[in-house]
Amino acid sequence: MTRPPYCHPIRLSDLSDRQATEIELVPERAELDAIAQDLELLGLRKVRLKVRLSPVGKRDWKLTGKLGATVLQPCVATLAPVTTRIDEPVERLYLTKMPQPEAGSEIEMDDDSVEPLGETIDLGAVLTEALALALPLYPRAEEPGAGDISVTEPGKTPLTDEDVKPFAGLASLRDKLQKGE
Numbered sequence: 225m226t227r228p229p230y231c232h233p234i235r236l237s238d239l240s241d242r243q244a245t246e247i248e249l250v251p252e253r254a255e256l257d258a259i260a261q262d263l264e265l266l267g268l269r270k271v272r273l274k275v276r277l278s279p280v281g282k283r284d285w286k287l288t289g290k291l292g293a294t295v296l297q298p299c300v301a302t303l304a305p306v307t308t309r310i311d312e313p314v315e316r317l318y319l320t321k322m323p324q325p326e327a328g329s330e331i332e333m334d335d336d337s338v339e340p341l342g343e344t345i346d347l348g349a350v351l352t353e354a355l356a357l358a359l360p361l362y363p364r365a366e367e368p369g370a371g372d373i374s375v376t377e378p379g380k381t382p383l384t385d386e387d388v389k390p391f392a393g394l395a396s397l398r399d400k401l402q403k404g405e
Contacts, residue, residue, distance in 0.1 A: 229258035232348035234277070236285065236341075244278040249347050260295075263356055266305050267296035273351040275314065285341060287316040291354045299365035306363040314354045318345060 232249055239245045250272050251259065260268040275289030293310045318341035376382040 229262040230255045230348035230352055231346055232351075233344035233346045235344050237343070239277060239279075241279045244276050247275050247277065247347065249273040249275075249351060251348075251351070255348075259352055259355070262352070263359065265295050265297055265359075268293065269296075270294040271351070271355070273314065273347060273354070275347065275350075277345070280317070283320040283341070285318040285345065287314070287318070287345065287350065289314045291351065291358065293355055293358075295355075295359060297359065297363040300362045302365055304365040306360075306365050308360055308363060310355065310358045312354060312358040314350065316350060 230251055234247065256268045256271060259271070260266070271291075271293040273289060273291050275287050278286045278288070280286045291310065291312045291314050295308050295310060297306050297308065298304070299306050315337050317338045319338060320341045322338070322340050
């Protein structure tokens with residue numbers, strides 16, 4: 225198993241098992257660069273994960289919070305840089321005993337926010353995973369205005385937009401026929 229680009233483990237034994245704990249995570253520049261490289265981004269800035277870890281029952285934990293980030297990705301069409309602001313809710317439920325599927329039954333993955341609970345919760349991994357899931361799949365740069373391009377052989381008249389609309393001529397012929405010309 226490879227080490228994630230950004231780790232920030234929280235030991236559950238250090239948290240109160242009677243009340244929620246608020247944690248805010250803001251990675252340093254070197255950590256942002258490592259995350260950006262791992263996610264194949266052009267850049268990553270203003271990343272913040274603000275969470276609340278709450279005890280559930282005697283041994284389980286619930287994480288709720290919000291991820292905010294500004295990412296720079298290449299446009300899928302032009303490779304031009306595309307800046308996107310991400311503000312996503314984050315939710316995880318950490319269980320000491322994961323439900324086991326019955327033998328011979330199909331496994332259905334309904335809830336991807338349920339995870340097994342260990343001695344720590346890695347908020348860096350939560351941040352990186354939430355960011356990866358929130359990224360636009362096909363980032364697009366703003367389309368430039370349509371320009372007029374005229375290409376033809378030297379000495380010949382280039383085609384215009386009106387020349388390549390054959391039905392426009394038929395419409396004018398129909399109008400003439402209806403007027404009785």
